[in-house]
Amino acid sequence: MARQRKKREARIPEIIDGASKLMVEKGVANTSLADIASELGISKGTLFYYYPSKADLIFDISERHLEHMTERIFSWIDESGATKEPSKVLQMAMETIISSETRGHIHVYLIQEALTGNEQLRHRFLEEYPEWARMIEEGLRRVMDPDRDYSVLARLILAAIDGFLLQNLLGTTDVSLGDVSRYLTSLEPPVSRA
Amino acid sequence: MARQRKKREARIPEIIDGASKLMVEKGVANTSLADIASELGISKGTLFYYYPSKADLIFDISERHLEHMTERIFSWIDESGATKEPSKVLQMAMETIISSETRGHIHVYLIQEALTGNEQLRHRFLEEYPEWARMIEEGLRRVMDPDRDYSVLARLILAAIDGFLLQNLLGTTDVSLGDVSRYLTSLEPPVSRA
Amino acid sequence: MARQRKKREARIPEIIDGASKLMVEKGVANTSLADIASELGISKGTLFYYYPSKADLIFDISERHLEHMTERIFSWIDESGATKEPSKVLQMAMETIISSETRGHIHVYLIQEALTGNEQLRHRFLEEYPEWARMIEEGLRRVMDPDRDYSVLARLILAAIDGFLLQNLLGTTDVSLGDVSRYLTSLEPPVSRA
Amino acid sequence: MARQRKKREARIPEIIDGASKLMVEKGVANTSLADIASELGISKGTLFYYYPSKADLIFDISERHLEHMTERIFSWIDESGATKEPSKVLQMAMETIISSETRGHIHVYLIQEALTGNEQLRHRFLEEYPEWARMIEEGLRRVMDPDRDYSVLARLILAAIDGFLLQNLLGTTDVSLGDVSRYLTSLEPPVSRA
DNA sequence: GATGAATGAGTTTTCATTCAT
DNA sequence: AATGAATGAAAACTCATTCAT
Numbered sequence: 001m002a003r004q005r006k007k008r009e010a011r012i013p014e015i016i017d018g019a020s021k022l023m024v025e026k027g028v029a030n031t032s033l034a035d036i037a038s039e040l041g042i043s044k045g046t047l048f049y050y051y052p053s054k055a056d057l058i059f060d061i062s063e064r065h066l067e068h069m070t071e072r073i074f075s076w077i078d079e080s081g082a083t084k085e086p087s088k089v090l091q092m093a094m095e096t097i098i099s100s101e102t103r104g105h106i107h108v109y110l111i112q113e114a115l116t117g118n119e120q121l122r123h124r125f126l127e128e129y130p131e132w133a134r135m136i137e138e139g140l141r142r143v144m145d146p147d148r149d150y151s152v153l154a155r156l157i158l159a160a161i162d163g164f165l166l167q168n169l170l171g172t173t174d175v176s177l178g179d180v181s182r183y184l185t186s187l188e189p190p191v192s193r194a
Numbered sequence: 195m196a197r198q199r200k201k202r203e204a205r206i207p208e209i210i211d212g213a214s215k216l217m218v219e220k221g222v223a224n225t226s227l228a229d230i231a232s233e234l235g236i237s238k239g240t241l242f243y244y245y246p247s248k249a250d251l252i253f254d255i256s257e258r259h260l261e262h263m264t265e266r267i268f269s270w271i272d273e274s275g276a277t278k279e280p281s282k283v284l285q286m287a288m289e290t291i292i293s294s295e296t297r298g299h300i301h302v303y304l305i306q307e308a309l310t311g312n313e314q315l316r317h318r319f320l321e322e323y324p325e326w327a328r329m330i331e332e333g334l335r336r337v338m339d340p341d342r343d344y345s346v347l348a349r350l351i352l353a354a355i356d357g358f359l360l361q362n363l364l365g366t367t368d369v370s371l372g373d374v375s376r377y378l379t380s381l382e383p384p385v386s387r388a
Numbered sequence: 389m390a391r392q393r394k395k396r397e398a399r400i401p402e403i404i405d406g407a408s409k410l411m412v413e414k415g416v417a418n419t420s421l422a423d424i425a426s427e428l429g430i431s432k433g434t435l436f437y438y439y440p441s442k443a444d445l446i447f448d449i450s451e452r453h454l455e456h457m458t459e460r461i462f463s464w465i466d467e468s469g470a471t472k473e474p475s476k477v478l479q480m481a482m483e484t485i486i487s488s489e490t491r492g493h494i495h496v497y498l499i500q501e502a503l504t505g506n507e508q509l510r511h512r513f514l515e516e517y518p519e520w521a522r523m524i525e526e527g528l529r530r531v532m533d534p535d536r537d538y539s540v541l542a543r544l545i546l547a548a549i550d551g552f553l554l555q556n557l558l559g560t561t562d563v564s565l566g567d568v569s570r571y572l573t574s575l576e577p578p579v580s581r582a
Numbered sequence: 583m584a585r586q587r588k589k590r591e592a593r594i595p596e597i598i599d600g601a602s603k604l605m606v607e608k609g610v611a612n613t614s615l616a617d618i619a620s621e622l623g624i625s626k627g628t629l630f631y632y633y634p635s636k637a638d639l640i641f642d643i644s645e646r647h648l649e650h651m652t653e654r655i656f657s658w659i660d661e662s663g664a665t666k667e668p669s670k671v672l673q674m675a676m677e678t679i680i681s682s683e684t685r686g687h688i689h690v691y692l693i694q695e696a697l698t699g700n701e702q703l704r705h706r707f708l709e710e711y712p713e714w715a716r717m718i719e720e721g722l723r724r725v726m727d728p729d730r731d732y733s734v735l736a737r738l739i740l741a742a743i744d745g746f747l748l749q750n751l752l753g754t755t756d757v758s759l760g761d762v763s764r765y766l767t768s769l770e771p772p773v774s775r776a
Numbered sequence: 777g778a779t780g781a782a783t784g785a786g787t788t789t790t791c792a793t794t795c796a797t
Numbered sequence: 798a799a800t801g802a803a804t805g806a807a808a809a810c811t812c813a814t815t816c817a818t
Contacts, residue, residue, distance in 0.1 A: 003782055005817070011781085027310025029223040032808060045783045045812085054809065112306045115363050116221025125364050152373045159369075162360050163353025169309050170319050175353075179346040199798060226791060239795085239800045248792065391803055393796070399802085415698025417611040420787060433791085433804045442788065500694045503751050504609025513752050540761045547745025547757075554744050557697050558707050563741075567734040587777060614812060627779045627816085636813065 004041070008050075014040060015050055016061055017102070024105040028058065028113045055118070062110050062121050066128050068103065072096060073132055077139040086143045090157070091181035093139075098165050098177065108165050133158055144185065157184060198235075202244070208234060209244060210255055211296075218299040222252065222307045249312070256304050256315050260322050262297065266290060267326055271333040280337045284351070285375035287333075292359050292371065302359050327352055338379065351378060392429070396438075402428060403438055404449055405490070412493040416446065416501045443506075450498050450509050454516050456491065460484060461520055465527040474531045478545070479569035481527075486553050486565065496553050521546055532573065545572060586623075590632070596622060597632060598643055599684075606687040610640065610695045637700075644692050644703050648710050650685065654678060655714055659721040668725045672739070673763035675721075680747050680759065690747050715740055726767065739766060 018040045022031045037044045051057040114122040136154040212234045216225045231238045245251040308316040330348040406428045410419045425432045439445040464481045502510040524542040600622045604613045619626045633639040658675045696704040718736040
C-alpha cells in the first residue's frame, strides 16, 4: 500500500544484503524471489525492476562478493607487514573469512551455485582462485621467509579456508583456527622460488 | 512394454547409483525425481514404490555415502601400516576421495544438501566429522611419530580434503596433491598428546 | 477432486480441440494454459503432463492442422474429378476451408503465431504453401483445361482463401464465395505449361 | 540526463512510428510498452503522458493506418485515370501495399489485434473494408469497362492483397504480382451493374 | 513535460506426490 | 511390482499501469 520510494543507490545494497542474508540462511536455490521481496517489504515486481532475473541478482551478489574477497585479502596483506608473528597473521585471515556472519558464508553458497549449473559463476571462481592464491603467497613472503616458495602453502590455506567454512556452516565448534594457523606456519617449504 | 521386474535387493543399489550420478552432475536440488526415473528407465511411480519421498532417497544415499567414507578411511589406516613414507600415505588418502568420479563428489553435494535445510543430514555430518578426524589421527600416528598429537592436523586434513574437493569440482587443475601431502607431513606437531 | 482418468489417446485430442477452440476465440497469445486447463476441467499440471510447454502444444496443434489442410486439399482433388462445373468445385474448396468453425479458423491464428516470433512454425508454413499450390494446380487441371498453366491461379486462390478467411473472421458477411469462384474460373490462363 | 523536451505535435508521430516499427517486427501483442519506450529513448512514464493506455496508442496507430490505406487507394484511383493498361495499374496497387516496409505490414498486425479481442478495432475494419471495396470498384471502372460490375472483383482484390501480404510476411518469394495482376484483369465480369 | 520507482495481477513452468489399475 | 495419469502448490517471470517528484 504505502509505497516506500528510494533511490537506486539506496535500494540496491538493501536488496543485495537482504538476498545474501536469506541465501545464507536457506541456500541460493531454496531462496525464492518472493522470499527476498517479502524480507525487504517490497513487491516481486520491484525486485524485477532492479534485477530482471534471479540469475542477474545472483550475478551481482557474486561480483560484489568476489570483489569483497579480493579486498579482504589485500587489506590482510597490508596489515601483515606490521605484525611480527606469522601464525597470528594467518589466524586473523582465516577468522575474518570463516567467522563473519553473512559476508563470509555467502562464499560457500555461491560455490554451490557455481557447482550446480551456473557456468558463468564457475568460471569467475576459476579466474579468482589462482589470483587469491598469488595474493596469499605474497602476504606469506612478507611475514615469513621472503626467499621461499609458498605457492603450495597458499593453495592449501585457500582449501583449508573453504573446508573450515563448510564445517563451520555445518555447525562444527571444536576446531581452533589458532591451532591450525600455528601448524600451517610451522611448515618447512623448499627454498627455491619458482 | 516388458516391465522389468526385479527383486528389491537388485533395484535399490541401481537407484542409489543412478540418483547419485545425476546429483553429482547437477546437484541434489537440481535433480528431479523425473530425471532419476528416466535415467533408470523406470517410471516415477516405481521410484515412489521404493522410496516414499525424495527425502528418504537422499537419506539412504547419505547413509551409504557416510558408511562408504568411514570404510575408506578404515582401509586407508590398514594400508598405512604397510607403507613407509607418510606423505605418500596421505597423498593416497586425498586422491582416493578427491579424484573418484561419483563416489567422492557426492560428498560435497550432500554437504550442500545439509547446509540448505536438511537438518537430519546436517546432524549426521556433525556426528561423522569428529569420528573421521579421530580415525585419521590414528592413521597418522601409525606412519608418523606415535607419541605426537595429530588432532589438529587431522582436522586440517579433513578441511583440506573438502576444500580441494570443491576446487576440483569447480575445475581447478593446477594443484598437486603430492606437493600438498608433503607439506602437511613435514609439520612439527607438539609432543604432548591430549 | 474427482480425478477423471483417461487414456493418452483420448486425452490428447481433447486437449488439441479444447485449446484450438479457445485459441480461435481469443487468439493464440491471449489463450493461457490456465484457460485451456479450466476449459477441459483438468489441472495445469495435467496439461504439463501432456505438453511440457505451451510451445509444444502449439507445435502439435500446428502439425495436426497442416496435415489436415493437406488432407482436405487432397480429398478436394479427388472429388473434383467427379464434378463437371469448375466454379462449383472451386467454391466447394473455398467454403470448406473458410466456413468451418474451429478447424478452418485456427489457420489464421497459426499464421499469426508464425508471424510473431515462432520461427519453426513460419518455416513449416513456408514449406507447405508451395506444396498446397502444386496440389491445387493439379486439381484445377482436372476440372479445367489440362493443357494450361494454372500455377499463378493456384497461388491466387491460396491468397484469396487466406484473405477471405481474415475478412470472415473479422465478421464480413457480404461476400459470395460462389461469385468469387465463378470469376476465378473464368480466367484465360496461357496455354504453354511450365 | 538532458531531458529532451518536445512539443506534443513533434512527439506523437515519433511514438506512432517507433511503436509501429516494433509491432511490425514482433507483432502487436509481443511489443511491450517498455520496448517502445526504449526504442524511442524515452521512459515508460513519458509514454503514458502521451497515451493513457496501450489500447489508446493502438487505437491511434490504427486510425492513422486506416486513413493511410484510404488515402493510398484514393491516389491509386487518381493515377489510374492516366494509365492505359489495367493490369499495370492493379499491379502497382498491390505492390504499394504489399511491399512497403512498415506501413504496409502494420495492416496485418492490426487485423490480428482486431481478431484477438480488440472489438473496437474489429468494427473499424468492418466499416472500412466495404468502403475500400467500393473505391477499388470505382478505380477499376475507370481503367476497364465502365459498364461492368466489378464489385466481386474488388472484393477479390482486397482479399488477395491480404493473402499475399500474409505470404509475403511469412517470407514467400516465388509469387509474381505482375502475373497475378494480369490474371485478375483478364476476367470477364457480367455486364449488368448492380 | 518527463521520469524513475513501485506495484499487482496474471503467465508459463517445475515438480514432489498420490493413486487407480 | 510397476506404471501412467493426475494434481496443487510454488516457482520465476512479464508487463500495463500508477504516481511522487
